[in-house]
Amino acid sequence: MNDILRDSSLAAPRAVDLLQHYQPGSTLFASSRQTLLAEGVDTLLPQADHASMAAEAMAHLAERRAAGERRPVALGALPFRPDAPARLWLPRTTLFGQGVEAAEIAHAPAQPGGRRAGTVTALPSPQRYQDNVTRALAAIAAGEFEKVVLSRSLQVEAQIDLAALLQRLARRNPIGYTFAFDLADRPASRTLIGASPELLLARRGRRVVSHPLAGSIPRSADPVEDARRAAGLLRSAKDRHEHALVVDAVAAALRPFCRELTVPAEPTLLSTPTMWHLGTEVAGQLDDPTVSSLQLALALHPTPAVCGHPTAPARDFIQAVEGFDRGLFTGLIGWCSDDGDGEWAVTIRCAEAHKDRVSLYAGAGIVAGSDPALELAETAAKLRTMLNAMDLESALEQQL
Numbered sequence: 001m002n003d004i005l006r007d008s009s010l011a012a013p014r015a016v017d018l019l020q021h022y023q024p025g026s027t028l029f030a031s032s033r034q035t036l037l038a039e040g041v042d043t044l045l046p047q048a049d050h051a052s053m054a055a056e057a058m059a060h061l062a063e064r065r066a067a068g069e070r071r072p073v074a075l076g077a078l079p080f081r082p083d084a085p086a087r088l089w090l091p092r093t094t095l096f097g098q099g100v101e102a103a104e105i106a107h108a109p110a111q112p113g114g115r116r117a118g119t120v121t122a123l124p125s126p127q128r129y130q131d132n133v134t135r136a137l138a139a140i141a142a143g144e145f146e147k148v149v150l151s152r153s154l155q156v157e158a159q160i161d162l163a164a165l166l167q168r169l170a171r172r173n174p175i176g177y178t179f180a181f182d183l184a185d186r187p188a189s190r191t192l193i194g195a196s197p198e199l200l201l202a203r204r205g206r207r208v209v210s211h212p213l214a215g216s217i218p219r220s221a222d223p224v225e226d227a228r229r230a231a232g233l234l235r236s237a238k239d240r241h242e243h244a245l246v247v248d249a250v251a252a253a254l255r256p257f258c259r260e261l262t263v264p265a266e267p268t269l270l271s272t273p274t275m276w277h278l279g280t281e282v283a284g285q286l287d288d289p290t291v292s293s294l295q296l297a298l299a300l301h302p303t304p305a306v307c308g309h310p311t312a313p314a315r316d317f318i319q320a321v322e323g324f325d326r327g328l329f330t331g332l333i334g335w336c337s338d339d340g341d342g343e344w345a346v347t348i349r350c351a352e353a354h355k356d357r358v359s360l361y362a363g364a365g366i367v368a369g370s371d372p373a374l375e376l377a378e379t380a381a382k383l384r385t386m387l388n389a390m391d392l393e394s395a396l397e398q399q400l
């Protein structure tokens with residue numbers, strides 16, 4: 001790592017500098033709170049159930065702290081399904097920097113993050129996705145569950161410039177969680193890269209925050225129409241119901257850990273360059289400050305923002321109809337330090353890149369009143385977060 005970045009007499013490096021030092025093979029996680037750039041693998045946690053892996057990571061962190069390391073961290077990308085492979089590791093070196101500043105990042109170089117799309121495979125096809133939504137609506141009407149999140153994937157042949165893609169994502173999504181995680185022990189160097197707008201859990205000392213999102217509408221380039229859509233979303237009974245299911249589940253999962261928990265009664269609007277979302281910031285004070293950010297994040301996962309309500313029948317339905325393996329998509333991604341502090345985002349608006357292939361993902365929550373064509377359009381708009389940063393939006397317009 002560059003010595004200028006490491007000089008401890010200077011203030012923490014700026015996010016924009018850490019982003020510029022990212023190279024494929026390293027790992028970066030950036031938010032408005034802080035940025036973290038890590039290299040290498042010191043300890044890779046063996047596959048086990050996620051709670052055991054988390055406990056083992058904390059034990060390794062305590063050892064490293066006892067050995068004199070100033071702020072050891074564990075990095076992780078944990079999958080949607082509890083039985084799918086997780087990646088949780090202690091890096092060889094970690095550098096903490098400042099949070100992303102929109103004004104600084106606006107001047108970051110931003111060459112295209114991808115080029116030349118080749119073959120594109122949609123899993124499932126757009127038609128089949130709409131059929132899945134119709135089936136979900138029938139299951140909801142039959143009382144099998146109240147909400148399910150159905151997703152789809154685009155597998156694209158394209159030349160990806162990971163460093164440029166990461167900078168572009170951070171530049172376009174300065175209030176989100178931008179990440180590029182090296183998954184190198186998986187078949188020949190893969191990178192999970194994205195810009196999630198959704199905070200699963202942040203912990204600093206006793207303070208914990210979650211910012212669930214659910215209920216969405218695509219943005220419009222026309223400012224009048226864009227404002228109309230935002231106002232309509234805020235009023236929509238269907239979207240408020242879809243949102244409330246997530247907030248209730250997040251509050252119920254956090255409450256046992258907290259001596260104080262604030263749950264606003266009304267959602268607010270949150271925007272990304274492609275989407276409007278309903279969001280609610282849930283904040284609390286931990287009862288027991290030894291509970292780590294990773295343990296808390298796992299207690300929340302999977303929220304109904306990525307799975308459904310109730311969890312078990314929604315998960316079974318996803319498994320039965322979705323038609324592809326989500327892997328790390330709709331899991332959790334972030335870091336936890338030895339004192340338990342950390343930040344975990346929901347792994348959405350992301351892609352897994354491997355050589356000249358990239359798999360993109362997007363999902364949408366289905367409740368009574370959802371419309372299959374609108375849900376398809378919503379997933380298309382969500383896919384644009386990555387496609388735009390790769391400059392492939394117009395090349396793939398027909399496939400969305």
Ligand SMILES: C=C(O[C@H]1C=CC=C(C(=O)O)[C@@H]1O)C(=O)O
Nearest residue numbers: 214215216305348362363364365
């Ligand atoms: C599953 C995704 O979004 C979730 C997060 C925010 C809003 C959502 C919605 O309105 O459906 C989804 O629950 C995705 O972006 O792939």
